[in-house]
Amino acid sequence: MNRKRFFLISIILLLSLHMVAGAENEYGIVRAWFNGENATVNGIELKIGQPIEVKVELISKIDGNAYLELNEPGVTKGFEVIEGPSKLEEMLSNPKITTNWTQTYSWILKPNGAWKNGNAPINLFVSFSKKGNQKPIQFTIANPYILDEQYSGAVPTRATTAAPGETQSKEAPFIPAVFTVGALIMAWRLRRERS
Numbered sequence: 001m002n003r004k005r006f007f008l009i010s011i012i013l014l015l016s017l018h019m020v021a022g023a024e025n026e027y028g029i030v031r032a033w034f035n036g037e038n039a040t041v042n043g044i045e046l047k048i049g050q051p052i053e054v055k056v057e058l059i060s061k062i063d064g065n066a067y068l069e070l071n072e073p074g075v076t077k078g079f080e081v082i083e084g085p086s087k088l089e090e091m092l093s094n095p096k097i098t099t100n101w102t103q104t105y106s107w108i109l110k111p112n113g114a115w116k117n118g119n120a121p122i123n124l125f126v127s128f129s130k131k132g133n134q135k136p137i138q139f140t141i142a143n144p145y146i147l148d149e150q151y152s153g154a155v156p157t158r159a160t161t162a163a164p165g166e167t168q169s170k171e172a173p174f175i176p177a178v179f180t181v182g183a184l185i186m187a188w189r190l191r192r193e194r195s
Helices: 002-021 164-171 174-194
Strands: 028-034 045-048 052-060 064-071 079-083 092-097 102-111 122-130 133-142 145-150
Touching: 028 122, 028 133, 045 102, 052 064, 052 122, 052 133, 064 102
Parallel strands: 045 145
Antiparallel strands: 028 052, 052 102, 064 092, 064 122, 079 102, 122 133
């Protein structure tokens, strides 16, 4: 019975740590948000012209280089950049970064109408490199469904949106905290039943 408890608690703690850490490898950490929600976001419907915000934070564990590209996997490109440090499919380079280097990027995108009545994933490709060795990280930030309807609301700017640190401190720790507290309560109850 002791092994089962240890195994269950270990699994719960590992799952909660994964939610906090995001995507990472031995060279760096990548965190991403879609309209303030931690990536990967599903179940979103967007109208043509409806602005969305994508934020990406890179943290280096090495002295080297970091490369970043926001892209779409399909042939027909469903989004255009309203504001941001790059266009879609354009690589951003960060040469000569150091350990613990951190950079946050923010884009405002909108569906352009070229793709509708279907999903249009927004993907992220990041590569950290050290002395010619590349360590890539890739994932989908969001997979919104583009409606065949026009958006008529206001367009947000970076000044009116929350910073990634604010979003992360409000949302990210909650789920792991629930898992951790739940695991501790379960361990306490099992120990109490045993005595």
